[in-house]
Amino acid sequence: MTSVFISYSHDDDLHQQRVYVLADRLIKDGVKVILDRDYKDGGPDEDWDNWSEKQAANAEIVLPVFTPEYLKCWSGDQAPGNRLGAILETKVIKRRIVESGSSIEFCRTVVFEADHRNCIPLSIKGIHTFDAQRDYAQILAWLRLKDAAPEPNTSTIELSWPKIPDDYPWPLADRVELFDSFKAVLGRSMPQRIFLIAGASNTGKTVLLNALFKLAKQVQLDAVLLDLKGCPSLEDLFDILALETNDSILPALHSAHGSARKIALLKDLETLKKPLLLGFDTYQHIAPDTADWLESQVLRRAEKCPGLLVLIAGQQVPEPAKYPWNDLALPNSLQPILEKHYWRDYAHQVLKSAHITDEHLDVMLHISKGDPGQTSALLQSFAGIKA
Known part of the structure; x- marks a missing residue:
């Protein structure tokens, strides 16, 4: 199979970790990835300079990861003695691009942050750039065109869904229809997997959520309820998720750090071996960047996460009609119970x-x-x- 070499600069631990997460995700999807990490114990038999130059020259596919530091390697502006491997790799990649003429089939550029697109030199801006997080499916599709990735396995993940007892006592006065819908979602007798609960203050959302998550725990469903009160950062939510789950449920999240955990969690959710209920309470307090990540990344990928169930509650919740995951959403509206x-x-x-x-x-x-x-x-x- 065609090999893929990821060329990057060792900017810091966070950047190195997110490159590793991308590599692991590609490897899991059947891609043969060449990465310096493979030689961390003792290094390659040849010295690192020769190894870097050889991989950049011989790999069928090269993915250079652009950052401000990688741009310095590309343009010759690195301080003497710094990032020598990346400097050698960029020299070889530039030569291969020039020799390719008008058809550059071996290379596509990659960024992890939107503003890093500004780090791509003007001379190669015509080469398509992938966002490693948002465009992963496109990266994989392009690699398949180049025979660098196998066709996807269409077999479904075997998941064991909980059985809800028919005589389970519902402890609230009302919300019986909502309770029945939630049972159907947990039992997978309904196609929807995004459960939305909107209600003004004093409509009993907290009591209701406690009852729903008590049911989930009783049927031994892995479930985590995240309270958004106080506008916690995405990093704070990741910390709570890591504390509330073990590494067998979300292994990539537990091993990743910093912003690399965004990619790691998405990877985990797509490959869940057991169903997971992920809840978000007081959604009206969610931070804008967290809302954008959840609605545009996690929920957008819900169809590819067969083991994921999401419950969102608050005075305001996402409007599913605005999003492509509309068909997976089940909206509910709470009113005071006066009857x-x-x-x-x-x-x-x-x-x-x-x-x-x-x-x-x-x-x-x-x-x-x-x-x-x-x-x-x-x-x-x-x-x-x-x-």
């Missing part, structure tokens, strides 16, 4: 209290304005049950 018969059933069936009358309910609903959390707390207190 007495729901609370009457809750008092009798859940609290086992027969002495709560409609008059009691009138008073409690007047106080709580139908807020499920407040109403249930009042009923529990009145029934002598500790909340």
Whole structure:
């Protein structure tokens, strides 16, 4: 199979890690990747300078990764003694491009950050540039055209989905239809896998989410609920995910660092061996860059992540009609529960209290304005049950 050489400069640990993540992802998809990492213990038999020059000259496909430091290697502006391997590689790649004439079939440029496109020299801007994170599918498709990657395996991942007990007791007064939909999503009897819950303040979202995640845990589904209150950064959310999961669930995330974890998590979600429920609460507080990453990267790839279930709740949630993942979304809207018969059933069936009358309910609903959390707390207190 055609070999692929990734040429990059050792800018820092973060950049090296994200190059490794890209390489690992390509290797997993059947690409024969040549990388200096393969010789980390003792180095190649020839010295590093000869090795770098040879790989850049002989590899059928070369992917130079442009950054400000790599540009210095390309243009001859590196300080003496720095990044000698990358300097040699760029000299050979430039010569091969010149010798290729008008048909440059062996090379495509790669960047990890949008503004690094400005680091690509004017003389080769005509060569297509891939964003390593956003354009991975395009990279793979181009490599397949060059016989550098096998055709995709169309066999489905075998996942064992949880069985929801028919007699599972729903602990809330209402939201029964929503509960049934959630059970259907967990049990995969519905095609949707993105569960959206929108509701104004005092509509019981927190109580509802606790009940839904309690169900998920009870059927032994791996589930993580991330609270977006306080506008945590994406790095903070990655830290929580790593703490709440073990490395058998999200192995690439656990081994990656910095911004490379964006790619690593996407890789993990596409190759889940067990179903995972990923929840986001108080979505109205999400940071803009986190929202863009989740809506435009994670949810856009949901169809390629057969083991991923996503639950998003908040006063505002994404509008699925704006996105290509619309067909996978199941929107729900919460309203206060003002109907007495729901609370009457809750008092009798859940609290086992027969002495709560409609008059009691009138008073409690007047106080709580139908807020499920407040109403249930009042009923529990009145029934002598500790909340």
